Amino acid sequence: MLEITQNLVRKAYEVEDKALSSYLNAMRILRLYGMELEHFESIVKKVLIDTLIHKEFMSTLLRTYEEVAKKEKEILKEVEELKPSAVEKSLIVKVLKEHLTIESEMIELYRELAKTIQHQVFRDLAEALARNEEEHHKIIKDLIG
Numbered sequence: 001m002l003e004i005t006q007n008l009v010r011k012a013y014e015v016e017d018k019a020l021s022s023y024l025n026a027m028r029i030l031r032l033y034g035m036e037l038e039h040f041e042s043i044v045k046k047v048l049i050d051t052l053i054h055k056e057f058m059s060t061l062l063r064t065y066e067e068v069a070k071k072e073k074e075i076l077k078e079v080e081e082l083k084p085s086a087v088e089k090s091l092i093v094k095v096l097k098e099h100l101t102i103e104s105e106m107i108e109l110y111r112e113l114a115k116t117i118q119h120q121v122f123r124d125l126a127e128a129l130a131r132n133e134e135e136h137h138k139i140i141k142d143l144i145g
Helices: 002-032 038-081 086-116 120-144
Strands: none
Touching: 002 038, 038 120, 086 120
8 A cells, every 4th residue: 555655745745746847848938028927927937836746745745654664563573562560650640641732733833834835735734733743732732541
């Protein structure tokens, strides 16, 4: 499944890269023909910036998937091997309670970020990250009772 996703992300990156080149090439050709591009340029510039953002997201997402694929088995194995004692369990609860504070900070940070970011794609990502942190917060809260 991870490999399929990586292939799709790689393909999306390639398509975004092709789109970026195509838009820039179209602008060059139209300028060569001396066409007035003011209105067209303002529209295309927004699309160009969004396309660049998409391309860079795909690049980052691909690197992230590759890194997760390398580390996922190792981390899961470590977690499975943990057999905490009663004392360690109480310490884990204490650490998780402290982590709730961190999760709350992240929720607020991502919400604030979503309010201040100019590009919609980044705003949507920040809002999605805030929702994901809310899920973490709920899971941890349910876990420690």
